[in-house]
Amino acid sequence: MIRINKSGSEQLRVQVGIFKGVEYVDIRVYYYDATKQEWKPSRKGVAFKRELLPEVVKALEEVGGK
Numbered sequence: 001m002i003r004i005n006k007s008g009s010e011q012l013r014v015q016v017g018i019f020k021g022v023e024y025v026d027i028r029v030y031y032y033d034a035t036k037q038e039w040k041p042s043r044k045g046v047a048f049k050r051e052l053l054p055e056v057v058k059a060l061e062e063v064g065g066k
Helices: 050-064
Strands: 002-005 010-019 022-033 038-049
Touching: 010 038, 022 050, 038 050
Parallel strands: none
Antiparallel strands: 002 010, 010 022, 022 038
């Protein structure tokens, strides 16, 4: 898992998971719940089949100006 801090109370997490035998890449915003003192996933995010990762990376590079 890779964590990218957005602010003191939000992180962007990139991780790989398996659902029904299919590998997925999940990119999701997590927020810090101060009452429970733990990070929790928000509804903000996207998951896609890992086989699409090269296309997603290419699109991000184009948007980023590389």
